Amino acid sequence: xxxxxxxxxxxxxxxxxxxxxxxxxxxxxxxxxxxxxxxxxxxxxxxxxxxxxxxxxxxxxxxxxxxxxxxxxxxxxxxxxxxxxxxxxxxxxxxxxxxxxxxxxxxxxxxxxxxxxxxxxxxxxxxxxxxxxxxxxxxxxxxxxxxxxxxxxxxxxxxxxxxxxxxxxxxxxxxxxxxxxxxxxxxxxxxxxxxxxxxxxxxxxxxxxxxxxxxxxxxxxxxxxxxxxxxxxxxxxxxxxxxxxxxxxxxxxxxxxxxxxxxxxxxxxxxxxxxxxxxxxxxxxxxxxxxxxxxxxxxxxxxxxxxxxxxxxxxxxxxxxxxxxxxxxxxxxxxxxxxxxxxxxxxxxxxxxxxxxxxxxxxxxxxxxxxxxxxxxxxx
Amino acid sequence: xxxxxxxxxxxxxxxxxxxxxxxxxxxxxxxxxxxxxxxxxxxxxxxxxxxxxxxxxxxxxxxxxxxxxxxxxxxxxxxxxxxxxxxxxxxxxxxxxxxxxxxxxxxxxxxxxxxxxxxxx
Numbered sequence: 001x002x003x004x005x006x007x008x009x010x011x012x013x014x015x016x017x018x019x020x021x022x023x024x025x026x027x028x029x030x031x032x033x034x035x036x037x038x039x040x041x042x043x044x045x046x047x048x049x050x051x052x053x054x055x056x057x058x059x060x061x062x063x064x065x066x067x068x069x070x071x072x073x074x075x076x077x078x079x080x081x082x083x084x085x086x087x088x089x090x091x092x093x094x095x096x097x098x099x100x101x102x103x104x105x106x107x108x109x110x111x112x113x114x115x116x117x118x119x120x121x122x123x124x125x126x127x128x129x130x131x132x133x134x135x136x137x138x139x140x141x142x143x144x145x146x147x148x149x150x151x152x153x154x155x156x157x158x159x160x161x162x163x164x165x166x167x168x169x170x171x172x173x174x175x176x177x178x179x180x181x182x183x184x185x186x187x188x189x190x191x192x193x194x195x196x197x198x199x200x201x202x203x204x205x206x207x208x209x210x211x212x213x214x215x216x217x218x219x220x221x222x223x224x225x226x227x228x229x230x231x232x233x234x235x236x237x238x239x240x241x242x243x244x245x246x247x248x249x250x251x252x253x254x255x256x257x258x259x260x261x262x263x264x265x266x267x268x269x270x271x272x273x274x275x276x277x278x279x280x281x282x283x284x285x286x287x288x289x290x291x292x293x294x295x296x297x298x299x300x301x302x303x304x305x306x307x308x309x310x311x312x313x314x315x316x317x318x319x320x321x322x323x324x325x326x327x328x329x330x331x332x333x334x335x336x337x338x339x340x341x342x343x344x345x346x347x348x349x350x351x352x353x354x355x356x357x358x359x360x361x362x363x364x365x366x367x368x369x370x371x372x373x374x375x376x377x378x379x380x
Numbered sequence: 381x382x383x384x385x386x387x388x389x390x391x392x393x394x395x396x397x398x399x400x401x402x403x404x405x406x407x408x409x410x411x412x413x414x415x416x417x418x419x420x421x422x423x424x425x426x427x428x429x430x431x432x433x434x435x436x437x438x439x440x441x442x443x444x445x446x447x448x449x450x451x452x453x454x455x456x457x458x459x460x461x462x463x464x465x466x467x468x469x470x471x472x473x474x475x476x477x478x479x480x481x482x483x484x485x486x487x488x489x490x491x492x493x494x495x496x497x498x499x500x501x
Contacts, residue, residue, distance in 0.1 A: 012386035013393065020390065020397045070405070073414050078422035079434065090402050097398035101390050112390040119461050120391075141424040142435040153443050156450040163457040170464045229425050234409035238402055303500030306446070310498045314453070314489065318482055321460070328468055329475040 019111045023100045031244040032062035038291050045295035072233030077140055080230065084138030089231070089238035091131030096242045098124045099249045104179045106262045106275035117178040118170055121253065122163050125208070128242060129155045132217075135227035135239075147226025150302060151210060151217035157309045158207035158214070164317035165197040165204065169257050171324045172337065178253070182261035186268040189260035193337040196320050196345040198258045200313055202286075205250045206293065207305070209243055213297040214305055251286035255279060259286075308352070316348045445497050449489070456485055 007015035036051065036059065043050030051058030076085060102117040104110040114120050129152050136148015169190050173181040181190075191198045207214035210226075218226035228239045255261055259282045262275035270278065300308070323340035326332070424431050460478070467474040492498060 007386065013389045016386075016390035016393045017397070020394055024397060024401055070409055071413050072409075073416065074406075074409055075417075075421055077424040079424060079431075090399055093402055094395055094398035097401070098391065098394045101394045111394070112387045114387055122457075139424060140435050141431070142426065142437070144424075145435045145437070149439050149443050153446050156454075157446060160450065160453040160457070163454075164460075167457070167460055167464050170461070171467070174465055174468055176461065176465055224425065233413065234405050238405070306500050307498055310446075310449070310489070311493065315486065318486060322479060322482065325467065325475045325478065329472050 016111065020101075023111060024097070027097070027100065027245050027248070028241075030248055031241055032066055034062075034244045034248065034287070035065065035240070036062040037287075038294070041288065041291045042295040045292070066237070069233050069237040074234060075230070075232050077230050079140040081138040081140065084134050085230070086138075086235075088131050088135035088138055088227075089235050091134055092128045093131075093238045093242045093245075095124050095127035095131075096246045096249065099246070102178065103249055103252050104182065104256060104261070105252065105279050106272060107179070107183075108272065109276065110179075113177065113179045115177045118166055118176040118181070118257075121178075121249075122166060125246065125249075126155070126159050129159075131242075132227050135231065139227070139230035141229050143223040143225070144227050144229045147217045147223040147229070150223070151227060154207055154210070154214060154217055154302070154305060154309075157306060158204040158313075161200050161309060161313035161317045162204035162208060164314070164321060165194075165201045166257065168194050168197040168317070168320050168324055168341075171321070171328060178256050182256045183263055183268065185260040186263045189258060189264045191258040193334060194258070194320070194324075194341050195338070196316060196341040196348070198254070199345060200317055201254055201258065202289070204309075204313065205254070206290065207309070209246050209250065211243075211247075211290065212294040213300045215299060216302050216305065219299060247287060247290060248283070251283045251290070252279065254286050255282035312348055312352055312355075316344045320344055442497075442500060445492075449492060449497070452485065452488065456481070 008018050009015060039061070040050040040058070051061035054060045054064045076082070099121050101111045102114045102120050104113055104117075132151040132155070133148050136144045136146075136151070139145070169181060170176055172190060172193055173184045175181055175184075206212070210218045216222065218228065223229075228236055231239065256279075260278075261282070262279045263270065264278075266274060266278070320341055323344070324337060327334070327336045327340065424435070426432070459481075463474065463478055467478065
C-alpha cells in the first residue's frame with residue numbers, strides 16, 4: 001500500500017500517468033470478464049449453461065470475443081458523415097474512462113481523490129450523451145438516428161434524479177469528496193439513512209447505461225441496436241467497453257456512497273487488504289444485482305420510462321432533498337432521515353403500482369374505445 | 381507543486397490516455413484486420429434492402445421539450461451542489477432560501493405536467 005498523500009516516484013504528473021495506465025489495464029481485464037460473468041449469470045437464471053467451450057468453464061470467452069473484434073473488418077457506410085461517425089467512439093469512451101480518475105477504491109487506492117469528486121463524476125459521465133447523438137446522427141441510418149435521439153432523451157432525463165440522489169448523500173455527509181463521504185459511514189452506511197436515494201440511484205444508473213429495463217434506445221428488436229447499428233468490430237467494441245466500464249464505475253461509486261465502501265462494517269480504519277476485499281465484495285454485489293435485473297425485467301416502453309422519470313423519480317427525489325435539509329438544519333435526530341426517505345420510497349412505489357394498474361385496466365387509446373362503442377351501437 | 385495541479389493533471393492525462401487507448405486500438409485493427417471494401421458493404425443497414433433516402437429527417441418536437449426541461453433542472457443541480465455542502469453552516473436561512481427556489485422549480489414542473497409536456501405520445 002502507498003502512503004496516503006505520496007505520489008509514485010514523487011512526481012505528480014508521472015504518478016498520474018502510471019496510475020491511469022494501471023487503471024486502463026485493470027479496466028480492460030475487468031470488462032472482458034464482466035461480459036463473461038454477465039452471460040454466465042443470465043444463463044444460470046434462465047436455466048442454461050452459458051459459455052462452456054472456450055477455456056475451462058468458458059472462462060476465456062471474453063478474450064476470444066475481444067480478439068475477434070480486433071481482427072474484424074472495420075466498415076463505414078459510404079454515406080456516413082465521416083468525422084462525426086469516426087469520433088463518436090472516442091466521445092462515448094473517453095468520459096467513462098475519465099470517471100475512473102475520481103473513484104476511490106480503498107483509502108490509498110485510486111487515481112486521485114478530488115475534493116469535488118462527486119460533482120466531477122456527475123459532470124464528466126454525462127458527456128457521453130454527445131457521443132451517442134454523434135453515433136446516431138453520423139451513421140446515416142434511420143434506426144441509428146432514432147436510437148440516438150431516444151438515448152439522448154432518456155439519458156438527460158435520468159441524469160436529473162441521479163444528480164438529486166447523490167446530492168442527498170452529499171447533504172448528509174456535508175462533503176463532495178467521495179473519500180470523506182465513505183469515511184463518514186464507519187458506523188452506519190448511508191443506505192440506512194437514504195434508502196430512497198439508493199433505489200433511485202440504481203434505477204437512474206441503469207437508465208444512464210441504457211441497460212434493461214431501460215434499453216429501448218439500443219433495443220435489437222425495435223431499432224436493431226440503436227446508435228451502434230453501423231459500427232462493427234473494434235469501433236463497436238468501444239461502445240461495449242464504455243457500457244461495462246461505466247457499470248463497474250457506477251457499482252464502485254454506489255458501494256462508496258451507500259454501502260460504506262471500504263470502511264463499513266470494520267470500524268474506521270480496517271487494514272488495507274480488508275479494505276480491498278470489502279470494496280470488491282460490495283462492488284460485485286451491485287454488479288450482480290444489475291445482472292439479475294437484466295435477467296428478470298421486461299423492457300419498458302419509451303413513454304412509460306419518460307413519465308416514470310419525470311412524474312415519479314424527480315418529485316420524490318426533490319422531496320427527499322427538502323426533508324434532508326429540514327432534518328439536518330434543525331438538528332433533528334438522524335432517525336428521521338430514515339423515516340422520511342423510507343416513507344417517500346413506500347409512497348413512490350405505491351403510486352407507481354397504482355398508476356401501472358390503472359394503465360393496465362385502461363384500453364390502449366380512446367380512439368379504440370370509440371370504435372368499439374360504435375361497433376356495439378351498430379350491433380356488430 | 382500544488383495539490384490542485386497534482387489532482388487535475390490526472391484529469392488532463394486521463395483524457396489523453398483515454399483518447400490514445402481508442403486510437404491505438406483503431407490503428408491495431410487497421411493493421412490486423414482484412415480490408416475489402418465493396419459497394420454493398422458501404423450501404424447503411426435497412427432490413428437488408430437498399431436504404432430509401434437519407435436518415436436526416438426532422439426530430440419530433442417532444443425531444444426538444446424534454447431537453448428544455450432538463451436544462452432547467454441541470455442548472456438547478458449545479459446550484460445545489462455547493463449549497464449541499466455549506467447549508468448547515470449557514471443555517472435555516474440558506475435552507476428556506478433553497479426550499480423557495482425548489483418550490484418555484486417544482487411549480488414549473490407541475491405546470492409542464494398539466495400542459496401535457498410530459499406525455500410522450
